[in-house]
Amino acid sequence: MRRSLPAVLVVLVGLVLLLDLLVANPTLASLADALVELVVILFAAAAVLGAVALAVRHGRAVALPADDRIGSVVVLVGMAAVLVPGLLAPEGAAAPAVRWVVGALLVPLGASLLALVVIFLVPAARRGMRARPAETGVLLGAACVMLVLLLPLGGAVGDVTGAAADWLLAVPVRGVLAGLLVGAAIATAVFAARVVFGLANVDD
C-alpha cells in the first residue's frame, strides 16, 4: 500500500493531464488546471522549506567547531542580505537593495565562476588523457582541428578552412549531435510513458 498509493496517484494525475492535452473538455480542463496549480503551490512550499532547512543547517554548522564556520557564516549573511531588504521594503523583491545585491554581487560572481570553465578545461584534458588516452586523444584532436579551421585567416587558405569548418559543423558534428538527441528523446519518451502508466518503479 505504501508503494502502490503514490504509483496510483502518479498514474491518475498523468492520465488526467494527458487527456486534457488530447481532449477539449471544460471539466477536464478545470481539473487539470487545479492539479497544475496544486503542484505549483507544493513546489513553492518546498522552496520555502528548503531555504529554512539551509538556514538551520548552516546555523548549526556555525555552532559546531568541526564544521566550516566561515563558509556557513557567508551563506547566512548572503541569505540575510537578500531576505531582509526584500522583506522590509514595500517593493519586495524589486527593492533597490535587493537589485543591487543581485546585479552587483550575484551576477558578477556567477560570471566569474563560469569563466573558470576555460581554465578547468586544461586539467580536465590532462585527467582525460591519463584515464583514457585513446578516446580523449580523439576528442582533443577533433577540437584542435576545429580550432585551426576556425582561425580568422584571409585569402584562399581562409576560404578553404572556412568551408571545411562549415562542412564539419553541418555534416558530421550535427549528425552525431542529432543522433544523440534522437536517442535521448526516445529514451525520455519511453521513460515518461512508463511513469505515466505506472511501470517505472521510481520509488524502488
Added chain:
Amino acid sequence: MPNLGELVGRLVTWIGDLINDSSLRLGIAPTVSLLVVVLVLLSLVARPSSRWITRDPGRLSGIGRGMALAAEAGATAALSLGTAGVARASSAAERLQTIAVLPLVDHVARAAARAGVPIRISTDDPVAALLADAAVEAAHGATGTRERRRRSDVEFVGEGRLPSAGLALGVEEGRVTGFMFGGVAEESLLLVHGLADGPDGARIGTADVAQASSVLLEGTGTLVGADLFAALADVRTTGHARTAVMATNRLIVVAVLVIGMAAAWALAGGDPRSLLGLR
C-alpha cells in the same frame, strides 16, 4: 558427404518449406498489431540485469570497488543530482532526468551503505533533496544498516546551478569516489571536475548531449544521452525480466529480418505474400 554450401542450402530450403506450409490465423494486420503491442509492452516493462550483460555502461560495476577504496581510506562518497532539479525552472526533459536517475541513486546508496561509507548527496532543488533522502533511507533499510544512516547526508545547497558547481569545486573534505546523475548545463565541467577529484574519479550520467564533451573528459565512467536511461535497466532487476528482454530483442531482430526480406523481394518484383507463404 555434402559440403558446407549444400548443408546451408538444404537448411534454407527446409526453413522456406516450413514457412510455405504455414498460414496466419488472424490475417496480417491483427497479427502485426498483436505482436507490436506485446513487444512494446515487454520493452516497457522488462529490465535486464547487469549480471548478465557483456558491456558495462558507465562502469557502474566498479561502484563496489570505489566504495571499498573509500571504506579503506575512511573517506566519503559524493553524489550530485545535477542542477536541473524537479521543481526548478528547467526544461521538462531535464527535470525528468532527475526522477529517472533515482534508481541509480538508490543503487549507489546501497553500495555505500553496505560498505559503511558515508554518502554526501547534494542538489539545488528541495524536492529532489527529499527524493534523494528517501532513497538513502530506503537503501539503509534494505541493507539492514539503519545505524549508519546518520553518517550519510542529503544537502540542499541553494537555488541556482552555480552553487552546486562552486560547492563541488570548493569542498576540502577528502572523498574517494564521486557520482553525478541528472541534467546539467554550462556549469557541467566545474561540477564534474570537483566530483572527480578523488582517486576513483567520478561516474557521470546525463542525457544533455550538449554537455557530452565535459562529461567525456572528466568521467571515469560516462552515461551520455540515451545511455542514462538504458543504465537504469541494468542496475537491479530479476532474472525473468532479463529473459523477457532477451526474448523481445530476438523477436524484434526476427521481425526486422522478415520485413527486410519481404521488402527486398517486393523491390525485385516479387509478391511479398508468396515469400512469406501467405495465401
